Amino acid sequence: MSEAHPQPAEEVLPPRRLDPRTVLIRALPGLPSAILAVPVVLAASRGGGLTLALALMILALLMGVALISAWLSWRMFTYQVLPDQVVISRGIIHRSRRSIPAQRIQDVSIKQGVLARLIGLAEVRIETGGGEKDEGRLDSVSLAEAHRLRELLRGMSRAAAAPATATPLSGDADEPILFRLRFGRLLYFGLFRFSLLWIAAILGAGQYLDQVLDLDWDRWVQVWDGARQELVSRLSLVFALGAAGVAIGLGLMAGIIRTILQYYGFRLSLADGRFRYSRGLLTRSEVVVARRQIQLGLVEWGLLSGALGWCAFKVQTLGGSDHVSGRQELAPFARPSEVQPLIALAGLPVFDRSGLRPVSAWHTRIALIGFVAIPASVLVVAAIWFPLAGLLLFTLPLPLVVALLRRRHHRYALAETSLQVSRGVLKRREWTVPYGNIQSVTLRRGPLQRRMGVTSLRIDTAGGSGLNGPHIHDLVHRDATELVRRLAERVEAARSSAS
């Protein structure tokens, strides 16, 4: 599209504002909850004498304030693309002016919410290495402007990175697709994302709505109770089975719907050292992952889908992530044979299962003590006073199985260029961390571990959350210190060879 409108980089345009319709988009989402609040306010002030007119006036006032503040922040927000940097000024009282140098711009992603899609707006995010999440966010500009900015900024950062070689601008269309989720597979994927949690959420939402709308729930309960007593007296077993069936059906539906909403039209492409994936049915987002920002690779195998040979490939990146965990899914549901080339393209070494070593046998024993023995004794004691607590004892076989299988699934290896760790019983995870991306290593020994002579190793990497990191638990103490020593050497070696 940039071919049609040549944009000489030298020409400096004056600072621009975001699209004025942004004001509406910012103020509107508050409206439904405000309207819902009216009956609540009225109900609460039943004795207080707040009239409907007064409540509506307050509502109008609130809406006015929201609109004005949205307008003000729109008014005070400008962005300007200079030849070698982007300048974003914002803030009503506390003005801030941030400039993003061209060489720090990794790429530009575009995201569209439902409302924005309806009126043709898009959120543009300038991806930089690290920094805060909102650093280069333009929320929102018109779609045409978003595309224009993307072409402009990409050209700029490319020029800054390599002034001599003028690579042709690649549009979306001509980038080769590395991986895509077709609709059939998407549905299949949804089956594995069965979730009872969502049923609970729906029920919870129902109850919330019920409170807000002041429905006569008690009456429904009475009707239901009457019906149930009638039913229970005859076909309690059939009824229970039916209810379970409905719950499972709803859970499957919830999983499929959630998956379609989230992953519809997932496709991954690679150009100029950057992965780009887009996905989503209602909220369509396009995310860019620069290859040099990739800190580690992670392959996840679900309990059921993993057994059937499906896995997910994720990478952890530094900054620019859409995900709270800092992890990006490059292939959410794929065969290992499809993931292999992606791992290679991401510049990560192959995960070699044959070279993995197990951790200490105490890994299982400590879990047996912590997950099974202690909860069991607590429950037995509790059952003396509350017999119902005894029922929870029946849930203990699951942790027992997990504890017993734990050591089998927890292995590690120092491969040629990367640390490789596999862990997890219900969800198996396989990490590949290039030595150059390890930030620090911590040996950790709790009181119990100290007694057993085992040590855990926590590997700190950039960009990821602490939970579910490539940690190695319960190593024999001697092995742990030896491992740290070798790891530190390799980290240092990787570092000096890189620079």
Added chain:
Amino acid sequence: MAIELIPLHPLERGYLSVLRIRSAIVWLTLSAIAAAADAGLHWRFGIPFGFLAGLVFGWGVITVVFLVPGRWRRWGYAFTDRELHVANGWLTRRHTVVPVSRVQHIDVSQGPLERSAGVATLSLHTAGTEQNLVVLPGIRRERAEEIRDVIRSRISDAPW
């Protein structure tokens, strides 16, 4: 523990006094609060004055005299040219290894108490998440600056 990664240096004795004074301030404050509560209890329920404050103060004395040195002793550090080791923790022991080349930036700081005791705190920032700040308190200021200068000369200009 039988095998350690590397022989560790203890912190300066001066830092023990710093820890003791800090702990004493905390416990004195708590004792004062307890004394105020005591006054209330005495007035309302006739509980002998000084019961609560005495308990708190007593435990504070035990902490300052016996527990703080224990905690101080658990600290240790070592600096080879390539990595900094910092160990601490009383119940759960931690031993962190930071390769020098992974340090993003580095501070040497000295509070008023530390200054009077002649010790300083060395803080290393890495690009990591859990351990993005590794703090080594209670070393001599000259030693801290020496370590800082060695590390500074080796911080690479690669982005991360």
